[in-house]
Amino acid sequence: xxxxxxxxxxxxxxxxxxxxxxxxxxxxxxxxxxxxxxxxxxxxxxxxxxxxxxxxxxxxxxxxxxxxxxxxxxxxxxxxxxxxxxxxxxxxxxxxxxxxxxxxxxxxxxxxxxx
Amino acid sequence: xxxxxxxxxxxxxxxxxxxxxxxxxxxxxxxxxxxxxxxxxxxxxxxxxxxxxxxxxxxxxxxxxxxxxxxxxxxxxxxxxxxxxxxxxxxxxxxxxxxxxxxxxxxxxxxxxxxxxxxxxxxxxxxxxxxxxxxxxxxxxxxxxxxxxxxxxxxxxxxxxxxxxxxxxxxxxxxxxxxxxxxxxxxxxxxxxxxxxxxxxxxxxxxxxxxxxxxxxxxxxxxxxxxxxxxxxxxxxxxxxxxxxxxxxxxxxxxxxxxxxxxxxxxxxxxxxxxxxxxxxxxxxxxxxxxxxxxxxxxxxxxxxxxxxxxxxxxxxxxxxxxxxxxxxxxxxxxxxxxxxxxxxxxxxxxxxxxxxxxxxxxxxxxxxxxxxxxxxxxxxxxxxxxxxxxxxxxxxxxxxxxxxxxxxxxxxxxxxxxxxxxxxxxxxxxxxxxxxxxxxxxxxxxxxxxxxxxxxxxxxxxxxxxxxxxxxxxxxxxxxxxxxxxxxxxxxxxxxxxxxxxxxxxxxxxxxxxxxxxxxxxxxxxxxxxxxxxxxxxxxxxxxxxxxxxxxxxxxxxxxxxxxxxxxxxxxxxxxxxxxxxxxxxxxxxxxxxxxxxxxxxxxxxxxxxxxxxxxxxxxxxxxxxxxxxxxxxxxxxxx
Numbered sequence: 001x002x003x004x005x006x007x008x009x010x011x012x013x014x015x016x017x018x019x020x021x022x023x024x025x026x027x028x029x030x031x032x033x034x035x036x037x038x039x040x041x042x043x044x045x046x047x048x049x050x051x052x053x054x055x056x057x058x059x060x061x062x063x064x065x066x067x068x069x070x071x072x073x074x075x076x077x078x079x080x081x082x083x084x085x086x087x088x089x090x091x092x093x094x095x096x097x098x099x100x101x102x103x104x105x106x107x108x109x110x111x112x113x114x115x
Numbered sequence: 116x117x118x119x120x121x122x123x124x125x126x127x128x129x130x131x132x133x134x135x136x137x138x139x140x141x142x143x144x145x146x147x148x149x150x151x152x153x154x155x156x157x158x159x160x161x162x163x164x165x166x167x168x169x170x171x172x173x174x175x176x177x178x179x180x181x182x183x184x185x186x187x188x189x190x191x192x193x194x195x196x197x198x199x200x201x202x203x204x205x206x207x208x209x210x211x212x213x214x215x216x217x218x219x220x221x222x223x224x225x226x227x228x229x230x231x232x233x234x235x236x237x238x239x240x241x242x243x244x245x246x247x248x249x250x251x252x253x254x255x256x257x258x259x260x261x262x263x264x265x266x267x268x269x270x271x272x273x274x275x276x277x278x279x280x281x282x283x284x285x286x287x288x289x290x291x292x293x294x295x296x297x298x299x300x301x302x303x304x305x306x307x308x309x310x311x312x313x314x315x316x317x318x319x320x321x322x323x324x325x326x327x328x329x330x331x332x333x334x335x336x337x338x339x340x341x342x343x344x345x346x347x348x349x350x351x352x353x354x355x356x357x358x359x360x361x362x363x364x365x366x367x368x369x370x371x372x373x374x375x376x377x378x379x380x381x382x383x384x385x386x387x388x389x390x391x392x393x394x395x396x397x398x399x400x401x402x403x404x405x406x407x408x409x410x411x412x413x414x415x416x417x418x419x420x421x422x423x424x425x426x427x428x429x430x431x432x433x434x435x436x437x438x439x440x441x442x443x444x445x446x447x448x449x450x451x452x453x454x455x456x457x458x459x460x461x462x463x464x465x466x467x468x469x470x471x472x473x474x475x476x477x478x479x480x481x482x483x484x485x486x487x488x489x490x491x492x493x494x495x496x497x498x499x500x501x502x503x504x505x506x507x508x509x510x511x512x513x514x515x516x517x518x519x520x521x522x523x524x525x526x527x528x529x530x531x532x533x534x535x536x537x538x539x540x541x542x543x544x545x546x547x548x549x550x551x552x553x554x555x556x557x558x559x560x561x562x563x564x565x566x567x568x569x570x571x572x573x574x575x576x577x578x579x580x581x582x583x584x585x586x587x588x589x590x591x592x593x594x595x596x597x598x599x600x601x602x603x604x605x606x607x608x609x610x611x612x613x614x615x616x617x618x619x620x621x622x623x624x625x626x627x628x629x630x631x632x633x634x635x636x637x638x639x640x641x642x643x644x645x646x647x648x649x650x651x652x653x654x655x656x657x658x659x660x661x662x663x664x665x666x667x668x669x670x671x672x673x674x675x676x677x678x679x680x681x682x683x684x685x686x687x688x689x690x691x692x693x694x695x696x697x698x699x700x701x702x703x704x705x706x707x708x709x710x711x712x713x714x715x716x717x718x719x720x721x722x723x724x725x726x727x728x729x730x731x732x733x734x735x736x737x738x739x740x741x742x743x744x745x746x747x748x749x750x751x752x753x754x755x756x
Contacts, residue, residue, distance in 0.1 A: 022674055040674050043681045059723045069668055071685035088683055090668035097661045102722050112670050114683040 002048050005074030010061055012050040015078055019044045043113040051106045058103050062094050065109055073114050087111040118246040119281050119371040122409045122496040123157055125461050128239040136224055137231045141181055141188055147222030147239040156214045158244040162459040163222045165237035166204035166443045169427055169478040173201040175321045176227035176293050180205035183221040190253055190364045192290040193227055194328040195321035202446040202478050206330035206457040208286050210251040210366040227293050227326055238441050240459050248369035250275055260349050261357045265305055271346030271365040281369040282376045283337045287346040288364050290328030295359040297324050299448045300352035300420055304329040307345040314490040316417040317351040317453030330457040332413045334378045334492035351453040352420040375495035382488040388481045392432055392439050398473025398491045404466050408495040412471055416489045417455035425482030426450050433460045434472040444478050650720040651711055657704050659697040666691045690754030698747045709734050719752050730755050
């Protein structure tokens with residue numbers, strides 16, 4: 001289960017975590033090793049994929065996710081044993097296929113870790 | 116006998132107050148009486164087990180015990196002990212049907228000779244049951260036994276066919292009157308179920324022709340087959356000297372098959388010199404229950420003839436979850452003569468791991484006490500609950516739906532009591548118009564005047580407390596609500612905690628509420644239009660295979676030097692992007708869709724009915740020579756104002 005601000009994302013299947021750090025890098029003439037420093041954390045970008053299963057209120061479920069993309073930082077808990085982080089919800093993708101039917105859309109939600 | 120028995124309610128009256136009488140006619144035991152009211156006819160099991168303590172004033176002839184049901188005496192039994200210990204006991208029972216209305220059940224006592232008889236402890240157990248599957252006979256015809264072994268008690272036999280698979284509890288009590296021919300060896304008794312003997316107990320009287328009573332029990336699973344149950348008795352020393360049964364009662368109660376049952380029938384001897392109760396290592400029942408149940412335990416411990424212990428003899432009791440709940444004491448003619456005692460207990464238990472333990476001790480100082488055999492029957496009777504009321508409502512108008520449950524509890528004994536009496540749920544699926552009133556109302560009124568702590572847990576209750584000791588009433592209630600429909604929800608919890616306290620002791624009353632509100636339907640509105648078609652304005656897109664809607668959010672990062680997480684802000688959304696894949700076998704359809712990519716603002720209608728304004732930004736289709744009858748297309752739409 002994945003919860004965002006207490007809201008449980010329906011049937012989350014996968015979480016992809018992209019972690020970036022900003023590294024300063026300067027070449028030193030004739031040196032074999034340059035100057036590198038870790039400047040700061042880039043903040044993780046977490047994409048949670050899942051699906052809404054056989055729910056006639058699937059549009060409502062998607063709206064429940066969508067209304068949380070409101071530039072508000074909430075607690076994101078992947079409930080995989082990792083620490084709860086503070087994040088904002090960004091891009092949301094919903095897709096339907098004829099194989100799965102209208103009431104079983106897949107979705108992905110991208111969360112941006114913030115301070 | 117058509118309906119198996121189930122649990123309805125119970126009353127447990129225990130008291131260690133001393134009661135004395137020198138009357139040879141039955142009088143009320145002042146500390147063993149219970150009044151109650153029934154809404155409808157019920158089967159009622161009553162067990163009354165009084166006893167005296169070592170050293171109490173007691174005639175050598177002992178005392179008589181009986182049960183008064185609404186003023187009529189039933190189930191007499193007479194017993195005597197020995198002159199040294201003077202411990203005398205009886206365990207009598209009654210099973211019958213009581214109609215709707217008020218009833219009073221009282222323990223009754225009489226001295227067997229015109230001198231003071233003493234009772235120092237007793238239990239009056241009243242178990243009210245649904246159903247009618249029981250048999251009960253009581254008879255006062257004298258019958259002698261002058262042969263070895265057990266013989267049938269001719270006046271204690273029933274034959275019946277259970278209405279279905281069930282758990283049977285068989286109880287048998289037999290005694291002789293003072294003056295009947297009774298060898299000092301005393302009697303043994305057992306129950307015979309379908310030809311097999313169970314639960315032999317033994318007891319010797321004060322002396323030759325003195326009163327001598329026996330109580331035994333057994334539990335067994337039965338099916339819907341004709342079954343005969345008999346009482347059996349004989350000489351405790353297997354002698355041909357005569358013993359007599361003058362009064363007996365035999366009861367068979369058939370409980371619903373969902374009743375769990377544990378029976379201990381060990382005949383391994385245990386001994387102790389302890390004056391405090393210790394575990395009978397041969398009588399331990401461990402049971403994990405998964406739901407709330409009423410536990411009924413009937414236990415008898417016996418010492419056989421020729422097992423030598425002290426004159427003070429034995430005590431046998433019942434412990435539940437490490438708490439000694441009840442016990443009885445007895446003694447016989449001589450330290451090598453037979454002795455037995457029996458008692459019963461009932462309490463409500465929640466789902467958990469529980470232990471029922473047979474317990475025993477001597478009656479005095481460091482005397483020797485021995486138990487040769489014991490019969491412990493534990494019945495875990497399901498607590499019948501109304502789990503839900505099915506409500507299917509699709510019409511107009513207001514509905515008022517409710518379940519009312521009343522659990523009266525009267526408690527006057529020591530030790531801790533836990534009442535977990537009412538558990539209810541109301542599930543309502545409502546799709547129609549009109550307003551609904553959905554109510555769960557619960558109340559537990561507790562009147563408590565005894566010592567010890569009382570704990571009451573439920574929805575709402577009021578307490579009137581005039582006794583000593585600390586009370587800890589707790590009100591726990593939660594209303595989890597999952598709401599996904601349109602409309603306004605106004606959940607609320609209303610409560611009142613009223614405490615009127617005139618007794619000693621410190622009282623604390625607290626009220627803590629936590630309201631957790633997770634609202635997931637914020638600002639969600641839909642323009643419900645045509646369903647199940649993908650439309651661009653009025654053009655229906657052919658053979659749509661997939662729809663992908665991306666609602667992109669543009670995030671701005673402000674990095675913070677030094678390793679901290681960045682500050683991120685959503686700067687905006689460009690609008691949704693819809694990617695549609697499908698196919699068509701018509702060139703005119705493809706041309707029509709291609710013509711939509713003209714920069715005009717159009718309305719995209721999702722099969723759900725959701726719609727928004729878009730411009731067509733891309734349309735492409737395959738032009739493969741071998742697939743001219745099925746040409747895949749891809750359409751890209753971007754949301755606009």
